[in-house]
Each structure stands twice: as C-alpha cells, then as structure tokens.
Amino acid sequence: MFCLSVPAKFNRDLAAILFAGALLATIPFTGLPPFYESFLYLVFLWTVLATSWNILSGYSGYFSFGHGAFFGAGMYTTAVLASRFDVPFLWTLPAAAGVAVVLGAALGAAVFRVRGIRGELFALVTLAFTFVVGTIVLNTPIDGGPGVYLSGVAVPKIGPSGVSAFFYMGLALALGTVLAAFGIFHSKFGSGLFAIHDDEDVAEVMGVPTLGYKIAAFSVSCSLAGAAGGIHALFLSYVTAGDTFSIVVPLTVVLMSVLGGKRFWAGPAVGAAVITALLYAFTAGDHAVAGKAVFGAVLIAVILFMPQGVLGWFFRRRRPLAKAAQGVVELPPMAYSQKRSDRAVTSEPILIARGVRKAFRGVHALDGVDIEIRRGEILGLLGPNGSGKSTFINLVSGHFPPDAGEMLFDGRDLARCKAHRIARGGIARTYQIPRPFAGLMVRENVAMAAMFGSANLSRGAAMREAQRWLDFTGLTPKANTYPDDLNLHQRKFLELARALATSPQLVLLDEVLSGLTPTEINEAVDLIRAIRDHGTTVVFVEHVMRAVIALTDRIVVLNHGLVIAEGVAADVMARPEVVTAYLGSGHA
Amino acid sequence: MLELDTVEARYGTATALSDISLNVGAGELVCVVGPNGAGKSTLINVIAGMHRVAAGSIRLGTRNLAHLQSHRFCAEGIAIVPEGRRLFGTMTVCENLELGSYLAGAKARRKESLENACAMFPVLRDKLGQRAETLSGGQQQMVAIARALMACPRLLLLDEPSLGLAPIIVLEVFNSIKRINAEGVAVLLVEQNVAMALDLANRAYVLEEGRIVAQGTPGDLLAQPHIRRAYLGVGAD
Numbered sequence: 002m003f004c005l006s007v008p009a010k011f012n013r014d015l016a017a018i019l020f021a022g023a024l025l026a027t028i029p030f031t032g033l034p035p036f037y038e039s040f041l042y043l044v045f046l047w048t049v050l051a052t053s054w055n056i057l058s059g060y061s062g063y064f065s066f067g068h069g070a071f072f073g074a075g076m077y078t079t080a081v082l083a084s085r086f087d088v089p090f091l092w093t094l095p096a097a098a099g100v101a102v103v104l105g106a107a108l109g110a111a112v113f114r115v116r117g118i119r120g121e122l123f124a125l126v127t128l129a130f131t132f133v134v135g136t137i138v139l140n141t142p143i144d145g146g147p148g149v150y151l152s153g154v155a156v157p158k159i160g161p162s163g164v165s166a167f168f169y170m171g172l173a174l175a176l177g178t179v180l181a182a183f184g185i186f187h188s189k190f191g192s193g194l195f196a197i198h199d200d201e202d203v204a205e206v207m208g209v210p211t212l213g214y215k216i217a218a219f220s221v222s223c224s225l226a227g228a229a230g231g232i233h234a235l236f237l238s239y240v241t242a243g244d245t246f247s248i249v250v251p252l253t254v255v256l257m258s259v260l261g262g263k264r265f266w267a268g269p270a271v272g273a274a275v276i277t278a279l280l281y282a283f284t285a286g287d288h289a290v291a292g293k294a295v296f297g298a299v300l301i302a303v304i305l306f307m308p309q310g311v312l313g314w315f316f317r318r319r320r321p322l323a324k325a326a327q328g329v330v331e332l333p334p335m336a337y338s339q340k341r342s343d344r345a346v347t348s349e350p351i352l353i354a355r356g357v358r359k360a361f362r363g364v365h366a367l368d369g370v371d372i373e374i375r376r377g378e379i380l381g382l383l384g385p386n387g388s389g390k391s392t393f394i395n396l397v398s399g400h401f402p403p404d405a406g407e408m409l410f411d412g413r414d415l416a417r418c419k420a421h422r423i424a425r426g427g428i429a430r431t432y433q434i435p436r437p438f439a440g441l442m443v444r445e446n447v448a449m450a451a452m453f454g455s456a457n458l459s460r461g462a463a464m465r466e467a468q469r470w471l472d473f474t475g476l477t478p479k480a481n482t483y484p485d486d487l488n489l490h491q492r493k494f495l496e497l498a499r500a501l502a503t504s505p506q507l508v509l510l511d512e513v514l515s516g517l518t519p520t521e522i523n524e525a526v527d528l529i530r531a532i533r534d535h536g537t538t539v540v541f542v543e544h545v546m547r548a549v550i551a552l553t554d555r556i557v558v559l560n561h562g563l564v565i566a567e568g569v570a571a572d573v574m575a576r577p578e579v580v581t582a583y584l585g586s587g588h589a
Numbered sequence: 590m591l592e593l594d595t596v597e598a599r600y601g602t603a604t605a606l607s608d609i610s611l612n613v614g615a616g617e618l619v620c621v622v623g624p625n626g627a628g629k630s631t632l633i634n635v636i637a638g639m640h641r642v643a644a645g646s647i648r649l650g651t652r653n654l655a656h657l658q659s660h661r662f663c664a665e666g667i668a669i670v671p672e673g674r675r676l677f678g679t680m681t682v683c684e685n686l687e688l689g690s691y692l693a694g695a696k697a698r699r700k701e702s703l704e705n706a707c708a709m710f711p712v713l714r715d716k717l718g719q720r721a722e723t724l725s726g727g728q729q730q731m732v733a734i735a736r737a738l739m740a741c742p743r744l745l746l747l748d749e750p751s752l753g754l755a756p757i758i759v760l761e762v763f764n765s766i767k768r769i770n771a772e773g774v775a776v777l778l779v780e781q782n783v784a785m786a787l788d789l790a791n792r793a794y795v796l797e798e799g800r801i802v803a804q805g806t807p808g809d810l811l812a813q814p815h816i817r818r819a820y821l822g823v824g825a826d
Contacts, residue, residue: 516752
C-alpha cells in the first residue's frame, strides 16, 4: 500500500498537510473564544504523541507501551531546567528531545539486539522501563516527591492571547511530526520498517539493516515525544511523577493509532482528533461516568468493525479491491528472453565453506562440513530431512552464525557478517515455506528486495526493477494483489522473484519445487536454468530427483551433518551409501 | 460412506469450488490430484469442517455435516493431517499425540492408540518426550499422521503428506498410509506426487479450477494421454 505513491499523489498529500497547517495557524486571529485554542492544543499534543509512537510501533510493528517514559523524560527535563536553572523555556525543548533520545536509543540498543524480545515482550519491557524511569525521578532530587512547579517560568509570547503560544508551539510540533511520519512513510527507510513489521528475519536476510533501522525509528519517535513533554510541562505548570509515568499516555496513544489506522501516516492524527473530541464531549459534561462507558463502547465497535482503523476502512470503501477470481491464473509465456551469456561452469570457487559446525541444544546439525561452490554452476544440495541442508542455507545467508569453521565468499568470511551485509554482498535465498511480506502487495514485495539487496536501488528504480522480475516469473497479472491471493505455485515464484530482484551473485533455493505439480516443476526448471544462464550461481536444495538430475552440474549429499558424497548427480545417486541414507531401496 | 453432493465453496466473492460431487466408500483409498490453486486444499478443509460450504451437502453415513460447527467434525470420525503438518511445536511429541485423542471416545482408547502409533512409526517411540519442533521434517510428518490416528477416525484426510520430504521418508509415509487403509480406515489423499498416489489409490479425481474434470480408477486416468502429460510430466520433459 505504501509503495504505490505516484509522485503526483505524494505532492498532493504534502500540499494538503502544509495547507491544513496554514489554515489552522489563522485560528487565533478569528476571534474564537480561547477555549478552542486550548482544545486544539490538546489535539496537537496527542497528534504528536500518537504519530511519533506510530513511527516505531505502527510502521515496524514493535508495540511500545513505553511512550510515557519519553514524554515524561521531556516534561521533567524542561521542568527542571526552566524552574531550577532558569534556562529560557524554548532552549529547554531541544534538551527535552535530546534526553528522550538518549534514553530511547540506549533502551533500543539493548533490547532490539535480542531476537526473543518481540511482540508482547517488547511491550512489557517498555512498560517496565516507564516505571523504572518514574521511580528514579520520584526518589531522586529530580522530583523528590512533591512535584515540580513551573509557575515562575515565563511563557514565550506568540500570537494574540496567552493560550495562543501553546497553540502555535503545539501546531508547529504536530506539523513537524506529521511531516516526519509522512516523509519516513515514503522513504526507503519506511519501506524497511514495513518489511520489519511483516517478517523481520526475512527483511534482514534481504538486506534491511534491521537493528539500525529500529534504533533510528525509536530515536525519532522518542525525540518528538520528549519535545511534546517539554511543551506540556509548561502548559500544566505543575508536574508530578505519579501522573506523568502512568499507563494513561501509552494506552491513549495506542488507542488513537489503532483507531485511526496504524499502517497510515495520517492514521494516528485522525485518531488523536477523534478521541480528544470524544473524550471532551462525553466526559466533560455532567454525565462523565456514563460518557466514559459510551466512549469505551465506541472504541470496541471501531476495533471490531474497522480492524484497519478509520483510514483503512475509508480507503477500502473508496477503492474496493478488484479481487481476482480464486481460480488458476494463466501464466503468460516466459517473458525472459535475454541473450544467454555463455558462461560455462568455471572451477573458480565463489564460496568455500571449511569445517563448518552448528549445533542446536547439543544436536549437531552440521558436524564439520566442507563445501565448495563454483562460480556459474548449479549445485544440488541433497540429503534426508534433518541432515543439515537448511542449516547450511541459514548459515550462508547469515540467519545465525556457525559455532566453528569459515565460509569465504569473495574473500570475506561470512561467519562474522550480519545477514543484511551478506545480502548486500550478493547472496539471496528463498524459503521452503514461502515467507512473503503479507502487508505489502506482490509488486512491493519484489521492489523491497531490489531496494535493499545488492542491487541497492532507490525506491523508484526498485519498482521498475520489480516489474522485470514479475515478468520473468509470470506474476505480472498478480502484481497489485496481496500475497494472500496467491496459490502455493505463485508464492514459490514470488520467493524466486524476490531473490532475483536483489541481483545476487549466488542464490540459495530452498525446495522451490516442493508442492508443485509435474507441469509446474517443468516450468520452474526452465526458470532456474534461465537464472544460471544469466550468470548467477545457484545452490539448489531439492528432493525432486527428476529436477535434480535435469538441472545440477554437481551434487553434494549430506547425512547427519556430514558430507557423504559429492559429484555428478547420476554417479552419486548410484552409490550404495546414498541409496540407503537418502533414496531408499525403492529407487535403486 | 463420505458423500459430497454439488458442493460449492467461496472466499469472499471468489468461488473456490463449484459443483463438487465426490464419494469415498468405507475402507476405500481415494486420491485427488490437480494443479496448484485448483482447490484441493479447500476441498480437504471443507470436508474437515474448517471451511464452510456455500451450497450443497456433505454426508458421512447418514448425517449431513454441512452446517455442523467445525469442532464437531472430529466427533463424527473425520481426522485431518493438514498441509505443512501444523504440529504444536513447543509441546512434546507425546502431548501432541494425546491432544489427538481429545474427545471422550478416543480418550478411552488413548493407551492402545499410542501403542499403535508407536508400532506404526517405531522411530517416534524414542522421541515421545522431545519437543515436536526439534524433530526433522520426516519425523514431524509421522507425528502429524499419528496424531490424526489418535482420534480413531473412520475417514483420514491427508493434505500433501510428502511435501518437502526426502525420497526415503516419502516411501515410509506412503507405506504407512497403505497400512492405515488396510486396517479399515477410509483415506482421502491430496498429493502432488501423482505417480505414487495413483499407485496406492483405488480411485482418483482430477480437480481443475475448482471443478472435477475427470474421475475413475488410476488405470482409467493414466490411459488418458493429457492426464499423463499434465500430472506425471511424462512427455513434457
């Protein structure tokens, strides 16, 4: 959904944001009662908080319940600097943002490294962090218990009335935040975050520097929350640890973003406006308790009936997805007709693995394996289930590091490389069970690979490159649908298209043929031949013997984590040890 | 025993199956072949009660199952080995198997069923205490089949049991299917390994674009050149 932004739409949306900002800026001069200004200030405040939360949590899917910590850090930074050290208020705002960033980046650098802390664990860790920060503030001279008064701090004079200073500061920050969210949404950085949202491991293997991206998104998110905290401290003029570091802020921003639509840059702003208005309408009058119940009911209804948020519902109604019929889609004739590069198989190795070992809880998946892959060849990697084939692919693609041994690729040892660096270096892989980015269209899935793999293209160039590989795999008719609409055959080809779009030197195919019918296998075999003729080296894990014999130049057979045979397919398959371990007597 | 009459199934507005009439006799082994996207998995899911029919009837014996809730299908004697196995990965093999006999009838015979499962797949006997996700693909497939048998089904549905398995394991899995069938359990098998499936089956259906386009004994079907070509890849190489 995000990549489809044609430049015209991008410019139109940008103009709309600026126009809305300019229009709002005239309000204090219209003579409306000051009440509206303070109400709108609250809308701006919540827009900043919800939108900044969404940059990490909505885009990348890391649900944070710690937004209150960074908001609060900003509040206390401003409160302390302005009231005790007489720093002019406006100067405290960069400091408020800075303190929040330092806290966020430090937390992120620690937490984002751990593969286990995703989903609900991340939410709990960030919530706990909020209480830790709150406790520190409460029990040190930063607050010490009684709270901090800002009544003596001078409010900068902006606009006609006393409240309009807050109105304009809120508006400026809200505008900045929405523009940041909008810009990130349309950038390569944003694409990477959406990929992390759908499948972080695949994103990393495709070349997205996931750790750096997460920390960067978290830092942007925290800085905006911190600055908002600084402004709000002065607005309240009295801050207490109990009110600041509570669950209210994170809960409210989550609700706003979910209500508006987390996958949209404007979603949290819409949610912030709606909820602030509802809260006021229902809870400000005489029927506060009944109002809260109604408010809760509205939220439940929205979440039940608009799971993608208000904007998701709106866009779906406007553009009803022309769902292609579920039946078989005729694949067009092979569009790939580039001249065969007459690259013969060379004996020059592209990857040399020596003494590679990997164990899982004491079980040796690979027990000292030497494999040499030669430039331009198709190497079949065979062996019974559990013999270590997938482990080998996971090691070469950097999914996890080996316990021992080295894997030299272009003179570099992959053993110590991060997966995204390996992808940049020119190695791509497919997954046995296809793992498309479910929230992205087929075309975007392929473009993502072209953006972050060794092709390393800009967004626009990546979209064009994607078309080439969609044509190559015959997926063009499905380009604008979601992976959910694809059958297994098409998903397997999407895996292929994605791997190829990175323009790899070496591609690792993990059982691309399993589950395909014989006719489909013939098609895929032609495709794999075409890939090799294009100059890419192929490692091919497969159980379909017919295809292995038809395609491979050499095969390597693994059993119990050891290489038991190596050579030309027809010879190796006849060896008795391969028959007993792998083929079974039925094939002999 | 199982009888589908003009069954239709949809995903939203898209029709996945239309006008499907099919039957499996008691103790029979029937296979369904067809290209990807033809609706084979939908068909299995419909019979297992995991996908609701839009029209038509599903009868098992004398009961119409079409409007039963999905968890009731198991009590009627239908068990499924889903595509991709779908084990409870963090539970032990033994726990996976015990969950297979969740309902009272099957629970009463749990010990006996467990013994039978271990006899069918001896390699599982040493793995009972191990977490299912730590097993190799072949062993996981055996657990998936054994788990379905723990429900003491009258009809066993198998969706692509050979997917991603080494040839030697495929042989073992097909042998076990043959034995299960020989013990009197009717089997409906969806399989891409058409040659082996037809070798095993009493009868077969060919499904294309959500419709049954051919049916008969394996011999009848293989006598048709276009079916040989499309599903065995013979002559296409």
